[in-house]
Amino acid sequence: MEPSIIKDRVAIVGIGETRVGKALQASEQELTCQAIAAALADAGIDPKEVDGLSSFSIETTDEEAVSRNLGLGDLTYFVRSPHGGGGGCATVGYAAMGLVTGQARVTVAWRARKRSKPEQRPWMGTAPRVKDRLMWTNPFGIIRPVDELALFFRRYMHEWGATREHLCNIAMACRAHANRKPESIMYGRTLDRDTYFSGRWICDPLSLYDCCLETDLAQAVVMVSADRAKDCPNKPVYLHSFGQGITIDSGMLGSLFGVNPMHTQGYIAAEMLYRYSDFKASNIDVAQLYDSFTPWVLQQLESYGFCKPGEAGSFSENGTLELGGRLPINTGGGSLSDGYSHGYNHIIEGVKQMRGTSTAQVADAQSCLITSSDGAPTSAIILRN
Template sequence: MAGTGLKDATAIVGIGQTAFAKHLPEDEKTLACRAVLAALDDAGIAPGEVDAVASYTMEETDEVELAKAVGFGDLTYFGKVGFGGGGSCATVAHLATAIAAGQATVGVAWRSRKRGSGPRPWTGATGQLPTPAQWTRPFGLLRPVDETAMLARRYMHEYGATRDHLFNVALACRNRANQNPAAVMYDRPLTREMYMTSRWISEPLCLFDNCLETDGASACVVVGRERARDCRRRPVYVHAAAQGLPAQHHGMVNYWNDDPLTGPSWTTARQLWKHADLTPDDVDVAQIYDGFSILVPLSLEGYGFCGRGEGGAFTEQGALETGGRLPLNTGGGGLSEGYVHGFNLITEGVRQLRGTSTAQVPGAATCLVTAGESVPTSALLLRS
């Protein structure tokens, strides 16, 4: 996927999103259609020109329904990516690969969710539990946050990371959301006292360590390099892309390997940097998956921004804020803008490289976007 033939061969030329809110009246299909149409309009491309689509396996709106509703032409590529938050960047990577290989010319990727007003998938009856859940749920690891909290506790124990380090992540995301009128938390500042006195969700992760539960949809349009030059907006090139599923990985979180804190981001990062002309030192801004705050320091280590065990300390002294060492999640991320399985991190990365973000990093020319750490994951390296 991330070979040299993909390097800068395609570009994201359109982005679109609906509002993000605790409750939206539209169903997921309608939200998907609105986001996709907005992205196509942003690119100046007619729906009938779309011949490739990519989405998540968890996406309720399938290719057939979207194609009919929006008015796509003949589709010559369609694919889906598993593992929820781990799949966001891979949807774009699959389109880029198909277009670079000549299988399609105009691709659309999207994610639509009704998580704020819809059901929680882990709350219903499950019947026979799949492996490895049969070994963990009977002992209290019922939700994604419970599984991730185990990683957080291990990380804090081994490397001396503290709740202040997690607060640094949550605060950076909230500060950027406070600059973004589209963010759910736009008008709700966060203080250290609020963070430290908030209720536990799964100790040591508190309320503000968890992503939002929102309704909403995001989408983007991918085309080849030549076509990109004629589109309405400034193209943002897919410089490199990668997916990562480590050997012997188990489900959402792997507690059974020798080192649970070396997750899928490490596998993805090796592939990503192998096929890039850039290094972590060249990244101007990052959109790092923040379903839970602890995933950010783990990802910082996995993608090579700091050494093993140094992710917590990396967050100190405003490193993640605008003007810091690595400005992070500049739209507010999943913690404070909205949560659509990380797809809004892609659209914000595009805005940064276009120069149109509400928290613009001056001169930003390279952006790393990552999907969910701890699950089989993916990443994009974008450049202007």
């Protein structure tokens, strides 16, 4: 097989993040610039050298604004990835493509998000008349992302015999890791099984502790070629593999109109991801799995091949997903307990694991899987050091 043109050819050399908080004073644009400036400082690269930008299609701060605020160089490459949180890892993949093809020399990828106030939830702005995909669900009160996820997980339980005990394993693993990270929203607040099961219903079978936090924050990474990375102050973290996935039955969150909604988009991204990868599920040391809602983590353990379809529930038992277990996940606390940036904190945390600087460091970790969603059109990367 022809080798992948991007495999190990590009490295993340800088990471930057703002405080994770509620009702932060700074605007989303200011937070964006804080994160990017911090990432460039971390990389030891002058803003004038930046000629590539990569972000989400839903990002509100555009390329011109970033350039004007930070005094970047002339931009020769700028890309956006679609599908909300599903596009997170794709921003890194697209940045790499710009670098290996010579369309850019220094590329910044980022996500900024101010959603800590209830009125900032996108579903609060549901229109009185809806079209396209939404017309088949919204008129019946299937409005919030959690509603689709609850419907997905009820069926998942029916198909595979999973229980909410398994979701609790996910929530507790993320919380245990957040408790080690002083910057996390849930640092200092432990979560035990009784507390999980006392959580109020949001959409039965999902309760409060199955849902991610809503926070204000911004996070950014700086990427250059592997050659250039050797001259940067930090240990280079290489992009080893990149995949995206859309199934024929894709819906935005659950593909519940499709023939087999349990065949999620993660299966497609995983196949692409492992096609050129030296790492497979069996030798991935640590994973940052998209956790907007706990059921997605169970599903991804299957989609990305850590266990067989239907076996994620039992795989999640006995501390497998916590530090010291076979596959520590979301070692920065994840979206459930650290903060929610459409999974960009997973990318930052993955880089820290590969640098050896995580607050929940997996000893000698050499590979980290990072995913962006599963039910939505999705993307994923493998980082190595």
